[in-house]
Amino acid sequence: MTIADKAAEIKSALGDDGEEFDPEQVIEEALERRLRRRVLAELADEDEEPGERLIRRHLLAELFDGGPIERRRRRRAALRAAFKPKADIFEHDDTLVIQAELPGVKKGDVEITVDEGDLVISGERKAGPAIKDEDYYQGETRHGRFYRRLPLPAKAKLEQIKADHKDGVLEIRVPMPARPKVALA
16 A cells, blocks of 8 residues: 555545645655554553553543544645645744735734744635636645644744734744853864
8 A cells, every 4th residue: 555545535434525734744644643543552561450451441542642632633734725824944043934925815814823932824815806706727736724733943032923914934042041152172
């Protein structure tokens, strides 16, 4: 079975009518599940009754990732997205800078949150005035919901994040802790 076949199988199981499903995301989620299972197996007590073991595993899973309901909610938000905004990410003067392309998106249609150490950019690009399909020569702009999840460094100063939206570019600045300087002898 290929990765694309597995992605199609998962997509059909979730019932997401024709929405795009990224094969790389399937691999990433499978690796996360495998790691989580390994950690849970190591934490399990062999002397427990089977029912107690199941309850303990469920509680530990809730602690690790918010549990099955939260996992499914995050997965569905990503699947509902019509597109992922392209982003440039670089460091400048002890600040992590994220510049996401959002042409045609108004400031009020963008939501920026931090979830489990990841920066989440989501929102909606609304279509302009109604134009009939037969009047189009070419249509390349995607409209609808967008979603992008970017991991942040562990020691980023999350409480000092600043964002600016100008000329179709969302710029997010995340202050980083100063790195120790090493003097050369």
